[in-house]
Amino acid sequence: MGQREAIYGSYTPGRGKQEGHHFSAETCAAVDREFKPARDLVRQWCGAEAAESFAELRILRAEVIRLGGIVEQAVGMLRQAGKNRDAAKIEAQFEIPVEVFRRMTPPG
Known part of the structure; x- marks a missing residue:
């Protein structure tokens, strides 16, 4: 997730007969906030x-x-x-x- 998804939401296409799913911008922003500390830690480990x-x-x-x-x-x-x-x-x-x-x- 990222800033774009936090503004517009995200769409996940379906497979086969399964329909796709749209995640709201609010849901994307909440997920982004929840996992940001873990992502930042991984970036720290792998980065500079x-x-x-x-x-x-x-x-x-x-x-x-x-x-x-x-x-x-x-x-x-x-x-x-x-x-x-x-x-x-x-x-x-x-x-x-x-x-x-x-x-x-x-x-x-």
């Missing part, structure tokens, strides 16, 4: 906040990929310097295998 959350998720994912590249570089430098134990310790603390970052691409 969800889009902002998705944008934030993309930014965070890009940052994780960037930091993973830095960790990968640091681990490589440690290995070149003969610090294999330190490199392995950093990889273990990071909890994500450095090789995973080679396969990841930043969101575009």
